[in-house]
Amino acid sequence: MSAIPASQPAASGGLSIRDLTLSIGRGDKAKHILRGISLDIPAGRITGLAGESGSGKTMTGMTVLGLQPAQATVGGVIEFDGRNLHELPTKKLNSLRGNDIAMVFQDPTSSLHPMLSIGSQLTDHLRQHTGMSRREALERARVVLEQVKVPDPAGALKKYPHQFSGGQLQRVAIASAIMCSPSVLIADEPTTALDVTVQAGILRLLRELCDDLGLAILLVTHDLGVMSALADTIAVMREGEIVEHGDRFQVITAPRDPYTKALIDALPHDGSAPTSPDSTSTGDAS
Ligand SMILES: Nc1ncnc2c1ncn2[C@@H]1O[C@H](COP(=O)(O)OP(=O)(O)OP(=O)(O)O)[C@@H](O)[C@H]1O
Secondary structure, eight states: OOOOOTTSOOOOOOEEEEEEEEEESOGGGOEEEEEEEEEEEOTTOEEEEEESTTSSHHHHHHHHTTOSOTTEEEEEEEEETTEEGGGSOHHHHHHHBTTTEEEEOSSGGGGSOTTSOHHHHHHHHHHHHHOOOHHHHHHHHHHHHHHTTOSSHHHHTTOOGGGSOHHHHHHHHHHHHHTTOOSEEEEESTTTTSOHHHHHHHHHHHHHHHHHHOOEEEEEOSOHHHHHHHOSEEEEEETTEEEEEEEHHHHHHSOOSHHHHHHHHTSOOSSOSOSSTTOOOOOOOO
16 A cells, blocks of 8 residues: 655545535426435545436536536535535635545546646646645656556656556546545546456555545445445435445345345346455456
C-alpha cells in the first residue's frame, strides 16, 4: 500500500444524505426521480449504490455534486462538513466540487482534455486552488501518479491522453480526482467501460485509496458482482428509492428485499459473492 504524502492532510469526514428528493416538472406532469433517499457515506468506507438502469443511481451522485438538471427541484439534506450542500451558494459549491468532493466517471476521456499534457491537467486546478508553484504542483502530480500505480510517473506527466491504455487512463483520471486531497470520491461505473482484464486492478486501487487516504467513496454500479467484491455496505435502489441498505455480507447472502434477492439470483454463480466479509478478491491486471 502506498504511503500518504506528508503534504496531504488527513481526510476529515464523509457525507450524510437525508430524505433527498429530486423531481423534474411540476404538478401532475412531475417526474419524481429521487423519492426520499437517506444514505451515509462515511470516511474510510466504500458505500455501494446498486440497482437497475434508470433507478436513479447517477442522479444521486450528480445531485450530491449540485450537477442535477437545471429544471430539477431538489429537497432534503446533503450534509458535508456541517453544511447542507443543497443550500450552499453556487460559488461555494463550485469550490467544494473537485476540491473536497471529487468524481470519477465511466469514461476517463470525459474528464481529460485530449490536447493537454497529463502534467498540465493534473496541476492546473491544484495551482489555482492552492497557489502552489509549477514545480511543487508537478512533484505532487508525480507522487499521486505513483500512488495510483501509473508506470513511470515522471514520464507520464509529459504524455497526452491518447498515449495511455483504457485502464491506465482511468488511473490518470483517478489521480486527477484526488490531486486536491478530497475527502469524498464519487465513482460512477468506474470499470464499466474497461476491458474485463483491467477492471479488477482499478477496483483494487479504489480499495487502497479508501484505506490509505480515509476517503469516503460512493461507488455507483449496476453490477452487484462488483459490489460484492468491493463495497463495505451496499444500498440497492429501485425507482428512485433505496429498497435495501446494509453490510455487504448481509445484503449479498441474506437480502431482505425481494428485488435485491432477484438481482442476486441473476448473478452468475461463479463464486463472485463473498463467503465472508473479508473475502474481497480483486486481482490486479491493468
Ligand atoms: N437530464 C435529465 N432530464 C430528465 N430526466 C433525466 C435526466 N437524466 C436522467 N433522467 C431520468 O432520471 C432517471 C434516473 O436516471 P439515472 O441516470 O440516475 O439512472 P441510473 O440508475 O444511473 O441508470 P444507469 O445505470 O442506466 O445509468 C431515469 O428515469 C432517467 O430517464
